[in-house]
Structures are given as structure tokens and as C-alpha cells.
Amino acid sequence: MGSDNTRAQNVILQEAKTLGELGAALREQQIPRIPVRIPRTLAETAVAAWQRDAGEGGTLDEETFEERIARQRAGTLALIGIAVEERGQRDSDCVVVDLHPEQIGVAMDAADEL
Known part of the structure; x- marks a missing residue:
């Protein structure tokens, strides 16, 4: 059970990092x-x-x-x-x-x- 929680947390952390990278790319655009x-x-x-x-x-x-x-x-x-x-x-x-x-x-x- 603990391994599943760790894996889920790792996925969440990676997705949060990806969102940050997406935000950085959006900041470069003229919105x-x-x-x-x-x-x-x-x-x-x-x-x-x-x-x-x-x-x-x-x-x-x-x-x-x-x-x-x-x-x-x-x-x-x-x-x-x-x-x-x-x-x-x-x-x-x-x-x-x-x-x-x-x-x-x-x-x-x-x-x-x-």
C-alpha cells in the first residue's frame, strides 16, 4: 500500500512540475x-x-x-x-x-x- 502512495505522490509532483514548465512557456507569450x-x-x-x-x-x-x-x-x-x-x-x-x-x-x- 505504501508503495502505491509513493508512486501516486511522484506522479503528482511530476505533474505539478510540468504545470510550472507550462506556465513558464506561457509567460513568454504575448497574452x-x-x-x-x-x-x-x-x-x-x-x-x-x-x-x-x-x-x-x-x-x-x-x-x-x-x-x-x-x-x-x-x-x-x-x-x-x-x-x-x-x-x-x-x-x-x-x-x-x-x-x-x-x-x-x-x-x-x-x-x-x-
């Missing part, structure tokens, strides 16, 4: 931005994250895997914030902005952990 509607309060929070991030520099101490993921997600929020600030258009209680699909994917992955 068009996608217009999305973001609730205004969330758009304002993203802009605030960008404004906070723009003024900070320096390096972090060693970080755990979970801390690295959180930092990368915070960085993605800041990138969405600059997009909102530069290209966002208010539409009622939302802001419409074109985002890169990778940013949308990161946000959706973060939603899975709410």
Missing part, C-alpha cells in the same frame, strides 16, 4: 489583457497596496514557503492596484480595468484559500 470588473472597495484597497509598496524597499529575512506565497500575492495585489490607478474606469460601484491573465489567476488561487 492580451482581459477587462474585469472589480468592486470599488477592493479596487481602492489594491491601489492603497500599490501606494504602500511603491515607497518600500529593502530585503526580507529568510522566509517560509507560506510567507513567500503571501508576499507574492501581496505584490500581485499591488500590481493590480497600479493598473487600477493608471487605467481603471469607474462604473457604478465597480472599477473596470484590463488585467493580465496571470494576475487574475493569482487572485483566483488566493480565493481558494479564503
